[in-house]
Amino acid sequence: MITFANVTKRYPTGFEALRDVSLDITAGEFVFVTGHSGAGKTTLVKLMAAIERPTSGGIIVNGQNLSALRPSALPFLRRNFGLVFQDQKLLFDRPVLANVLLPLEIAGTPPKEARKRALAALDKVGLLDREKALPITLSGGEQQRLAIARAVVNRPAILLADEPTANLDATSAGQILSIFKSFNQVGVTVILATHDLQWVDKLAPRVLWLEKGKLHEGLPEQAPAQLAPLSPPANLTEEAAS
Numbered sequence: 001m002i003t004f005a006n007v008t009k010r011y012p013t014g015f016e017a018l019r020d021v022s023l024d025i026t027a028g029e030f031v032f033v034t035g036h037s038g039a040g041k042t043t044l045v046k047l048m049a050a051i052e053r054p055t056s057g058g059i060i061v062n063g064q065n066l067s068a069l070r071p072s073a074l075p076f077l078r079r080n081f082g083l084v085f086q087d088q089k090l091l092f093d094r095p096v097l098a099n100v101l102l103p104l105e106i107a108g109t110p111p112k113e114a115r116k117r118a119l120a121a122l123d124k125v126g127l128l129d130r131e132k133a134l135p136i137t138l139s140g141g142e143q144q145r146l147a148i149a150r151a152v153v154n155r156p157a158i159l160l161a162d163e164p165t166a167n168l169d170a171t172s173a174g175q176i177l178s179i180f181k182s183f184n185q186v187g188v189t190v191i192l193a194t195h196d197l198q199w200v201d202k203l204a205p206r207v208l209w210l211e212k213g214k215l216h217e218g219l220p221e222q223a224p225a226q227l228a229p230l231s232p233p234a235n236l237t238e239e240a241a242s
């Protein structure tokens, strides 16, 4: 579903954020991309959605070769993805439901069908009873769940998230990860860039470890403890692990 062949990303500053990265992610996988700050996690996920372009190497997403992709084909590529990125702000002056309706309006979905799908997406993230609320009145975890509802409403094949549990307490982070897991269970490929390793042993995802722009399969033996504790509190694991 996503293939990187010897991908290097050098920013205009000359800094090489990724070096000779090769990987294959198949449909239906649940993948954590992790590593220390500055290791290249955000760069990797941005390359997947063609938000950044590689300096060299090849990237194929769902059969589309990104190096040969014309700008006019970008919207078609992006339809594969539900993006939960920190810089993708919610519309704070519009109610919850309107936030989720927006991608459907852009896609030209008929209003009746759009409303049905938006409400179904809100239901999946546990926000159905907040459809009329303004996002400002939601907690951080609820806002993140709203961002996920907006990301999935167009039924993407791939859910790509950058630090989706940043700034959340363990309970909210657990809810967010349960939601990602439930989408994965119905076949959505989930790729999460995160510092938060505490769920790795419970969710048993595939782990891609970045170290100074080099990609490794699986966690190294020592480094993870410096990022976060490996075991979540016992009372918070049930929902995410079930």
Ligand SMILES: Nc1ncnc2c1ncn2[C@@H]1O[C@H](COP(=O)(O)OP(=O)(O)OP(=O)(O)O)[C@@H](O)[C@H]1O
Binding pocket: 011, 012, 013, 015, 016, 017, 035, 036, 037, 038, 039, 040, 041, 042, 043, 044
């Ligand atoms: N647009 C840019 N121009 C120049 N350098 C950049 C740019 N974006 C990222 N970098 C650099 O590339 C390196 C990797 O950045 P990236 O954001 O991918 O790392 P990260 O692992 O996501 O870090 P963090 O966990 O702190 O968000 C960093 O040293 C960063 O400063």
